[in-house]
Each structure stands twice: as structure tokens, then as C-alpha cells.
Amino acid sequence: MAYPLKGFRFSAFISQVGLGLSDDANQLELNVTHAQHFDLGKNYYLSNFSSIYLSSPSDQPYSLFGALGYQKQFIRGYELNVIEGPWYVLNKTTFKKKIFSRNWNLDGVTIEQFQYFPLTIYLKTYADFGYVENYPLYEENQFNQELSNRFLLGGGLGIDMVTVYDTVLRFEYSITREGARGFFFHAKKEF
Numbered sequence: 684m685a686y687p688l689k690g691f692r693f694s695a696f697i698s699q700v701g702l703g704l705s706d707d708a709n710q711l712e713l714n715v716t717h718a719q720h721f722d723l724g725k726n727y728y729l730s731n732f733s734s735i736y737l738s739s740p741s742d743q744p745y746s747l748f749g750a751l752g753y754q755k756q757f758i759r760g761y762e763l764n765v766i767e768g769p770w771y772v773l774n775k776t777t778f779k780k781k782i783f784s785r786n787w788n789l790d791g792v793t794i795e796q797f798q799y800f801p802l803t804i805y806l807k808t809y810a811d812f813g814y815v816e817n818y819p820l821y822e823e824n825q826f827n828q829e830l831s832n833r834f835l836l837g838g839g840l841g842i843d844m845v846t847v848y849d850t851v852l853r854f855e856y857s858i859t860r861e862g863a864r865g866f867f868f869h870a871k872k873e874f
Contacts, residue, residue: 685849686872687730689722700747710747712738718874726781728805732874734773741769741818751815755874758811760837760857762867766830768815775874779807779843803845809855809873810838836860 695715701708714736721729734756738749751757752765756773783804792798817831841855853869 686843686845686851687718687720688728689720691720692716692718708744708747709740710738710743712736712749716874728779728781730775730777730779730873732773732775735770736772737770739769742820748818751813755871758813758835758837758859759809759839759855759867760811760859760863760865761830761835762857762865764830766815766835767821767827768817768831771813771815773811773813775809775811777807777809777873779805782806797847800847801845805843805845807841807843808839809841810836812836834860 693716696713698710698712700710700712714734716732716734718730718732723729736749736751736756738747748767749769749771750765750767751771751773752761757764758773759775781803783802785802787800787802789798789800813835814833815831815835817827821827821831837857837859839855839857841853844852844854846852851870851872853867853871853873855867855869856864857867858864
């Protein structure tokens with residue numbers, strides 16, 4: 684479902700790179716995620732997403748480094764940051780209210796697939812937090828130290844639009860723990 688409002692999803696991913704026969708590449712990765720969506724009634728909804736990522740050993744070729752900041756694994760407000768580390772935790776919470784919902788039948792459109800046009804709009808607020816442990820090699824060389832090894836927090840306000848073919852458009856204004864502010868546009872669901 685492109686924009687779930689109730690229910691849950693759990694996933695676990697485990698991967699082994701290399702056979703352990705050489706020092707070039709030997710990495711075990713584990714990623715566990717859980718998303719829960721609650722219908723609170725009267726068009727109010729609450730969603731929560733949690734993710735834990737672990738990789739071992741932490742001394743790997745750069746191409747095998749894990750990170751917070753790829754795909755949907757980021758703290759809102761830190762979208763422009765990639766924070767690398769052998770393990771991280773992430774939690775996202777969103778509280779939203781449906782403020783508009785309407786369906787239009789466009790009889791003048793000759794292509795049947797485009798004759799039905801739904802639009803639902805949600806006003807939301809959100810708070811995300813996470814922590815990324817820095818790689819030991821980065822610590823030795825004083826790399827990647829601005830956002831790793833510290834509690835990260837991002838939050839803000841936004842509007843979600845769900846329309847034809849379950850297209851989700853998200854407009855978000857976020858602020859981070861460090862005081863960075865920004866407007867972000869996403870064309871996919873939150874998590």
C-alpha cells in the first residue's frame with residue numbers, strides 16, 4: 684500500500700559478503716525494521732517506524748560501508764547528509780490529520796485510466812531521532828565526526844498529498860538538533 688493508515692509491517696534482512704577466506708571482503712549485515720500505523724479516529728492518524736542496522740566487522744572496504752542517509756533510511760531534516768557507520772538506530776514518528784478528500788470523475792478525458800482523479804491531503808507533524816556509531820578508521824583519522832557518535836534529532840511540519848495511482852507527494856519543513864532548517868519535497872511515502 685502506498686500510504687498505509689493502519690496495520691504494521693516487519694522486515695528483516697541478513698547478508699554475508701565474502702566467504703571469510705580473505706581479508707578483502709568479509710562482512711555480515713543485519714537490518715531489522717518495523718512500521719506501525721494507527722487509525723486514531725476522526726481522521727487522525729499516528730505512524731511509527733523503527734530500524735536497526737548492524738554490520739561486522741567494522742574494518743571493510745569503503746564500498747561495503749553502511750550508512751544512514753540512503754533511500755528512506757534518514758532522519759528528516761538530514762536528507763542532505765550521509766552518516767556512515769557499522770551500526771545505527773533510527774526512529775520516525777508522524778502524527779497527521781486528513782484535511783481534504785475528494786474524487787473527481789473526468790468524463791471528458793478519453794483515456795479510461797485517467798477519468799478518475801482522487802486527491803487526499805494530510806496535515807502532519809513529525810519527530811525523528813537516531814544514532815550512528817562512527818567507523819574506527821574514521822575515528823583514528825578524524826573523519827565523519829560532525830554527526831556520528833551523537834544523538835540526532837529532526838522534526839517539523841508538512842503536507843502529504845495522495846493522488847492518482849497512489850502517488851504520494853510530501854512537502855516538509857524540517858529543523859535539526861543543530862538548528863539547520865530546510866524545505867524538502869519527496870515523491871514517495873515516508874516509510
